[in-house]
Amino acid sequence: MTNIAMNHNFNNKVIVITGAGGVLCAFLAKQLAHTKAHIALLDINLDAANLVAQEINQAGGSAKAYQTNVLDLASIQAVRDQIAADFGTCDILINGAGGNNPKATTDNEFHTTDLAEGVKTFFELDKAGIEFVFNLNYLGTLLPTQVFAKDMLGKDDANIVNISSMNAFTPLTKIPAYSGAKAAISNFTQWLAVYFSKVGIRCNAIAPGFLVSNQNRALLFDQDGKPTARANKILTNTPMGRFGEPEELLGALLFLIDSQYASFVNGVVVPVDGGFSAYSGV
Ligand code: NAD
Numbered sequence: 001m002t003n004i005a006m007n008h009n010f011n012n013k014v015i016v017i018t019g020a021g022g023v024l025c026a027f028l029a030k031q032l033a034h035t036k037a038h039i040a041l042l043d044i045n046l047d048a049a050n051l052v053a054q055e056i057n058q059a060g061g062s063a064k065a066y067q068t069n070v071l072d073l074a075s076i077q078a079v080r081d082q083i084a085a086d087f088g089t090c091d092i093l094i095n096g097a098g099g100n101n102p103k104a105t106t107d108n109e110f111h112t113t114d115l116a117e118g119v120k121t122f123f124e125l126d127k128a129g130i131e132f133v134f135n136l137n138y139l140g141t142l143l144p145t146q147v148f149a150k151d152m153l154g155k156d157d158a159n160i161v162n163i164s165s166m167n168a169f170t171p172l173t174k175i176p177a178y179s180g181a182k183a184a185i186s187n188f189t190q191w192l193a194v195y196f197s198k199v200g201i202r203c204n205a206i207a208p209g210f211l212v213s214n215q216n217r218a219l220l221f222d223q224d225g226k227p228t229a230r231a232n233k234i235l236t237n238t239p240m241g242r243f244g245e246p247e248e249l250l251g252a253l254l255f256l257i258d259s260q261y262a263s264f265v266n267g268v269v270v271p272v273d274g275g276f277s278a279y280s281g282v
Pocket of ligand 1: 018019020021022023024025042043044045048068069070071095096097098099100136140163164165166207208209210211212213
């Protein structure tokens, strides 16, 4: 693949990415390293973030991993201080940490009166699981923004990108908490864009369509690697007829974070979804 990130120059800028050890953000971090920015890789899973840092540094980029819990303000603050000492303060924040939890997922798409014994319906959803999902996605975006946006005040070209989802536009079956939490992320993106509009910090979001990653692999493929019924449903409802690749998020991300292109783009949620959100299914 042509490295389109090389066309963007963020020399000496500091890009902070949360969830950077995960599938999507690890990929994006490695690509963003080609812009000559310093990449701060934040993840609760330090080993995963370290692997990404190693790969970036070995390829001639500049990156460091920081163990961070995006739900713990003290942890984020301590990491902010380390990053400031290592690279300088944050210019661009990508809030990538997020995800769903099986305890907040129903087994059935529709409630019926003839369900088999043991099927987990809406009525069995676990309060702690729902809180986990709302906290991870919403607070896990808000708290890092509180810490890192403070340093962006007064900087040129500072901006924030959040990661929303298709389920923010229309909820997906089975995952009410994750859908609600991502809807909150789209809403918060607009709120931040307005709130920081007088002080030069833009805020936008990307809404990935259906990409294959750890988060959804079990929902999309059976143990033999064949698409599940749900995967077939997704493909039928994606006009382009395929799953997306993490690579396909990169162009939208580069556009949003590069003020040469997007200096007047503020408060938008960009779907990267093969047309899924545009399609009524008919
Ligand atoms: P992933 O599970 O591979 O990565 C998430 C990362 O976040 C993991 O490395 C995990 O260790 C880290 N993390 C979890 N809790 C944390 C915490 N408390 N503090 C710090 N880090 C924490 O997921 P992914 O598929 O790469 O998704 C990345 C983002 O994109 C998420 O916000 C997800 O909701 C969103 N998203 C993904 C898809 C998709 O198809 N993969 C679609 C839409 C949206």
